[in-house]
Amino acid sequence: MARETDKRIRLVNAAKVLFHKQGFNVTTLADIAQDAKVPLGNVYYYFKTKELIAEAVLSNHNRELLDTIKILEESKNIKDSLLGYLQFEIDNIEQIVTSGCPIGGLCQELAKQDGSLTISATKILNDTLLWVEKQFQGLGLEKDSRELAMQFIAIIQGHALLTHTFKDPKILMQLKPILSIWIDKVISAKSISIPIEKIEEYI
Amino acid sequence: MARETDKRIRLVNAAKVLFHKQGFNVTTLADIAQDAKVPLGNVYYYFKTKELIAEAVLSNHNRELLDTIKILEESKNIKDSLLGYLQFEIDNIEQIVTSGCPIGGLCQELAKQDGSLTISATKILNDTLLWVEKQFQGLGLEKDSRELAMQFIAIIQGHALLTHTFKDPKILMQLKPILSIWIDKVISAKSISIPIEKIEEYI
DNA sequence: GTCTATATACAGATAGAC
C-alpha cells in the first residue's frame, strides 16, 4: 500500500466524487487536480496515469464496503443486516438522486471497456454479492442463496438506476418496506426460486 | 421528420451500436463514420453535432419501443404481455452480456450530464414505465400500479446490470420464472406494496 | 451532396527548473 500523503488522499477523494458525479470518461485530470487543489503537473507524481487514480478510487470503495459490512455484522439479526445494507444506500439518497449508485455506475461504464479497471469494479459488486449470499445461507436458504443474493442486489441496483434517472428519492425510499416484506416471504417460504433444472418449463 | 437517406440511416445505426457497446462519451464521430462507411467530413452534412446523432439514436430506440409495445399488445393476456417484455430483452441476451441494456446504459450515462439528451433518454424509460403501469391497471391493481411498474422495471434493469457486469447470461435467464411467479403472487394478493402513509413504520 | 484538408480546443502525459 502506497503511503497516504495528504495530497494523495485529496486527489483520490476528488476523483471519487467526480467519477460518481460525471462518470470516469468525462472526468479529466484537470478537473480532479482543480478540486483537490493540486497543480496538474503534480498529479503525475502521485499517479502515473488516469487509470491508476481510478484503481485507487475503486480500492477506496472496496475498503468502504468492508467497513460497511463490519458494521452490518453487528445487526441483531440477519434481516436487519440485509435491510441495513439498503439503509446505507438510503443514507446517501441525495447522491443517488443526482448521480446514481457509485458502484453500479462505474460497473456499467467500465464493463464496456477492457483493462484492469473493469475487474476492480466488478470485484466490488461481487464482494457485495458474496456477503449477501452469506446472509441468505445464514437464514437456512443455502440452496437458493446465490439466486436470492442476485435478486437482492438487482432490486436495489434497479431502484437506484430509476431513482437517478427520474430524480425521485421516493423510488428508493419505497423499496424499504417492499424489501422487508420480500425477505419475510423468502424466509417463510424457505424457497422462492425455481430449481435450475425446471427453468425450461417456464421459458 | 428528416428525410431518411441511406447514409443517414447507416450513421444512426452505426451510432446506435457504438453507443451501446462503448458508451456515448467514448464513441467518437470518427468511429461512427468509419462503421457507417461515410467519410468523416460528410457526417456533418447529416448531423451538425454529435448530440444530434444521439438524439436520432434515442428517437430510433423510442420507435423501437413503440413497435415492441404494439407486438406485446397482441398477447393473449396481460401476464404474457409483461413476460413478453422480458422476453424481448432475453432475445438480445448476447448484447446484454457484452454491453448491458442499451436504454439503461444511456440513462445512466446521460443522466449525469445536462442537456436535452438526458430528457430524451429518460423519456424512453418513462414511456416503458407508463406502459407497464397500464398493464397492472388492467390486472385490477390500479392503486399500486405505479409502484408495481417501478418494481417490474427495476428488477429487469437490475438483472441486466448484473448480467452485463458478471458477463453471465444465466442471471437474466433465471429472471423469467422468478418474474412469472412474482406476477402470479401480485395478482393473487391484489396488493403487494405498503400504503405510502404507512411507510414510516417500516423505516 | 460529397469529401479532403484543416482549424480549434483540449485531453493525457512529460520535461525540467526549483
Added chain:
DNA sequence: GTCTATCTGTATATAGAC
C-alpha cells in the same frame, strides 16, 4: 516533492474544392 511550461495526440467541427 513541487509546479510551470509544453509536447503529442486526438476530438469536434469547419472551409471550401469538387
